[in-house]
Amino acid sequence: MNQIDETLLAQIADLHGTPEGAYNIRKDSALAGRSNTKNITIETKADQSGIDIHIRPDTKYEVVHIPVIITQSGIEELVYNDFFIGENCDVSIIAGCGIHNDGHNRSQHDGIHTFHIGKNSHVRYSEKHYGQGNGGGEKIMNPQTILYLEEGASVQLDTVQIRGVDSTKRYTKVVVAKNGEAILTERLLTHGNQTAVSEMDVFLDGEGASARIISRSVAQDHSEQTFYPRMIGNAPSFGHVQCDSILMGDAKIRSIPAITANHTDAQLIHEAAIGRIAGDQITKLMTLGLTAEEAEERILSGFLK
Amino acid sequence: MLKLEHVSYQVTEEGQALSILNDVSLTIEDNRFIVITGPNGGGKTTLAKIIMGLVTPTSGSIFYNGTDITHLGITERAKLGISYGFQQPPRFKGLRVRDLLELAAGNTKLPREACCQYLTRVGLCADDYVDREVDASLSGGEVKRIEIATILARQSGLLIFDEPEAGIDLWSFSRLIETFQSIRQQRNVTLLIISHQERIISLADEILLVADGEIRHRGPKEEIFPLIMADTVSGCCYMNEGAHK
Numbered sequence: 001m002n003q004i005d006e007t008l009l010a011q012i013a014d015l016h017g018t019p020e021g022a023y024n025i026r027k028d029s030a031l032a033g034r035s036n037t038k039n040i041t042i043e044t045k046a047d048q049s050g051i052d053i054h055i056r057p058d059t060k061y062e063v064v065h066i067p068v069i070i071t072q073s074g075i076e077e078l079v080y081n082d083f084f085i086g087e088n089c090d091v092s093i094i095a096g097c098g099i100h101n102d103g104h105n106r107s108q109h110d111g112i113h114t115f116h117i118g119k120n121s122h123v124r125y126s127e128k129h130y131g132q133g134n135g136g137g138e139k140i141m142n143p144q145t146i147l148y149l150e151e152g153a154s155v156q157l158d159t160v161q162i163r164g165v166d167s168t169k170r171y172t173k174v175v176v177a178k179n180g181e182a183i184l185t186e187r188l189l190t191h192g193n194q195t196a197v198s199e200m201d202v203f204l205d206g207e208g209a210s211a212r213i214i215s216r217s218v219a220q221d222h223s224e225q226t227f228y229p230r231m232i233g234n235a236p237s238f239g240h241v242q243c244d245s246i247l248m249g250d251a252k253i254r255s256i257p258a259i260t261a262n263h264t265d266a267q268l269i270h271e272a273a274i275g276r277i278a279g280d281q282i283t284k285l286m287t288l289g290l291t292a293e294e295a296e297e298r299i300l301s302g303f304l305k
Numbered sequence: 306m307l308k309l310e311h312v313s314y315q316v317t318e319e320g321q322a323l324s325i326l327n328d329v330s331l332t333i334e335d336n337r338f339i340v341i342t343g344p345n346g347g348g349k350t351t352l353a354k355i356i357m358g359l360v361t362p363t364s365g366s367i368f369y370n371g372t373d374i375t376h377l378g379i380t381e382r383a384k385l386g387i388s389y390g391f392q393q394p395p396r397f398k399g400l401r402v403r404d405l406l407e408l409a410a411g412n413t414k415l416p417r418e419a420c421c422q423y424l425t426r427v428g429l430c431a432d433d434y435v436d437r438e439v440d441a442s443l444s445g446g447e448v449k450r451i452e453i454a455t456i457l458a459r460q461s462g463l464l465i466f467d468e469p470e471a472g473i474d475l476w477s478f479s480r481l482i483e484t485f486q487s488i489r490q491q492r493n494v495t496l497l498i499i500s501h502q503e504r505i506i507s508l509a510d511e512i513l514l515v516a517d518g519e520i521r522h523r524g525p526k527e528e529i530f531p532l533i534m535a536d537t538v539s540g541c542c543y544m545n546e547g548a549h550k
Contacts, residue, residue, distance in 0.1 A: 280395040286379040287389045288408045302399035
């Protein structure tokens with residue numbers, strides 16, 4: 001690991017050195033390190049690029065790290081990661097992708113993550129995306145996250161695009177069974193001429209299923225963002241979609257939400273707001289001794305925290 | 306010491322000049338408890354905002370502890386030790402009560418106990434609030450009390466409050482009065498409170514009666530209170546006539 005690798009790993013996975021427990025580190029399309037535990041097994045796929053992660057039933061409080069870094073300009077990869085999580089687990093999975101591109105060629109990581117979460121299991125999944133480097137080559141990330149929750153299973157999905165990603169097309173699909181719960185938090189920052197499109201489909205298929213989408217985004221400079229959060233209630237269920245965006249500079253944001261109730265006992269709520277930072281927020285923080293710039297920075301960091 | 310010299314503020318509305326404050330001069334010695342009161346639209350909030358730098362006067366000068374602050378911005382005045390509690394404070398998605406208290410205390414980490422003390426002084430149970438976001442999930446009264454707590458956390462020399470009682474329930478109001486009483490007893494800061502509330506007015510060392518952009522009267526409460534009453538409903542001929550019919 002060199003200094004660039006360490007910087008990327010710290011940004012995307014808060015990793016400083018080798019992680020404890022199970023992990024799989026992918027660097028420049030190759031395996032850079034792997035560790036299995038008694039309960040968690042990571043295997044390279046035989047038929048396509050990517051890994052299978054098997055977590056045994058009743059595994060509690062274990063953490064899996066699966067970060068991906070790209071440091072060579074011009075690498076373009078499509079990776080399939082499949083998670084098979086047994087019943088009654090309580091685990092955390094920390095993913096993320098960091099690209100350092102000092103060259104002039106495009107670097108691109110398309111990760112397709114599919115989760116099968118067993119009965120009554122709880123999974124926390126965090127995924128951070130970050131780009132850096134001074135070359136003219138684009139840094140592109142197109143993640144797909146597909147989750148199938150069995151009865152009583154729950155997931156807390158926390159995805160963040162920190163900065164430096166020139167283009168992203170994100171797709172998230174969650175199918176929630178009886179008494180399952182999904183909480184999806186997406187935070188996204190774009191700047192310069194970056195573009196971001198995020199689509200989400202959440203299906204509430206079982207009685208007592210619930211889901212919450214919390215989307216917070218900041219678009220700066222000339223960047224553009226488009227959101228399609230969609231919640232579909234097919235059973236007596238509860239869904240809440242909350243999208244908030246801050247616009248800065250000459251940025252543009254479109255939010256096209258859809259809530260669909262296919263059952264009379266599906267309760268679905270949608271709230272969305274796009275706007276500049278309110279002047280009275282800046283003024284308030286200035287009366288506490290912050291400059292206007294410091295106030296703006298503090299409001300943004302809190303909003304995307 | 307706070308000193309205003311010949312401060313005026315005018316705005317232009319539909320082509321006509323409108324005087325909001327008219328040649329106000331005022332000196333407030335250190336560690337005084339001053340209440341500004343008077344009819345709505347009389348210029349009280351504008352006067353307070355001019356002191357904080359939220360509004361720039363059309364003419365006149367402002368001095369704080371001997372420094373001419375007339376042309377200083379909000380941030381610089383805050384750093385000199387002036388604080389301002391808004392009548393309708395903003396909400397922040399993503400900033401917690403703890404974050405605001407820490408920013409107010411000088412952008413420093415505050416132990417949970419310190420946060421709790423500030424919140425308790427405005428009648429909030431700290432455990433319920435310290436980690437909550439200051440967003441739309443809080444009621445107007447809760448946001449208002451958090452606002453006052455941030456001013457208490459500022460440790461500044463001049464605390465300005467614009468109608469701290471507005472939107473606060475009776476029980477919390479009693480707690481707030483106790484807090485103002487305790488600040489008054491310590492005599493180490495100057496309080497400048499815009500209020501219409503008799504219990505707050507009765508705490509004042511001095512009352513400023515502001516109306517029509519001027520300081521109409523200034524003096525101890527025993528002297529000013531009768532004047533206020535005469536200026537309100539009881540002193541209104543029409544209302545009196547109506548009452549006798």
